[in-house]
Amino acid sequence: MKTRWLVLFLLFTAVTAGAQAQMYRWVDSSGRVTYSDQPPPASVKAQKKKVAGRGDDGGLTYSLSQAVKNNPVTLYSASGCGACDEGRTLLKNRGIPFVEKTINNSADAERMKQAGGDGRLPFLTVGRNSQAGFEAGSWDAALTAAGYPETSQLPANYRYAPPQSAAPPVEKAAEAEKPPVRQPRSPQPTNGNATPGFRF
Template sequence: MNKRWSWLLLSLLPLLAANAHAQLYKWVGQDGKVTYSDTPPPASVKKVEEKAISSSSSTTSNLPFELASTVKANPVTLYTTSKCSGCDSGRALLNARGIPYTEKTVNSNDDIARLQQVGGDKQLPFLTVGRNKQSGFEADAWNTMLSSAAYPEASQLPASYRNPPPQAAAPKKAAETRTEAAPAHETPGDSLPAAGNAPPGFRF
């Protein structure tokens, strides 16, 4: 598995040279075929693995060696939505502790489908630290996950470091390439009325 990831990363590096932070997706189709791509799969795919990809100009290049190694081994991804106090608290915790992370916003049905594919449920924020996942903001649980992944207790980030800007959990490119023959399947609760400004069916 590691050899496959390594081979694919090498093949994608030329495509990523202009992009300091990208995502690699792996999924198995109905025909059993394994697909690797830097573009998210159709929403009809129910299970997908994500792996952060970095080129030589990655935002980790100016991090202390141990922190950069931790980021590569256990990347942190934060799923948020607008007007979500728990999302604000989670973001503040990560920033205060100096955790490099990728933020993905959930504001559309495609975003919801992508969140569910990576193991999220109807509660935001949703945090992933390597393979570990946590729905909802709980400071103690988040700190435990981060410490278990070898992230430092206090910030070691250079003063000039900036996290990548937030991006949609399901980029528009994925929505544009989806075919009508493979619509996203609704799951129980998808049609629940939104609370405040949350996507339909979500809670904070």
């Protein structure tokens, strides 16, 4: 009796193992969404998804990916700032995935102020907590409290995203280029033998 159940279980497992397949989703040139177990044709442009503007996040350990998800790290810096360079080095040596925002003008400074900065650089945000100025002990304590490991656990092929302006000017330009929203028009009633007011 037990052998029979074991054989049935193994048979069921073998049959369903073949049903496990990777699914692909792509949008073709006419805008149709296609789902398939076959990879998209070469003519379809591959689109790589990024998480919160970060670099390649593949291969992070579970504890590190949870820390990144729950307490993302952002470094606000400026060129020619020695303390900013020291802070960036600390983050990289410790293996902390972070986004770097540069302060180059008053719009960038205003964006940093909205994030809680007081104008001192470097400015670090770890989740909802922030650190103005560089002090290695307080930065380490904030990162450890947020769940980041004390030694680097980044994969060897991890690449940090390049620094971005804290207030990129692209946002305003993109809004100006948007076409006006067209309101759908209701169809004109047809003259035929249909009852007035009747619609399909």
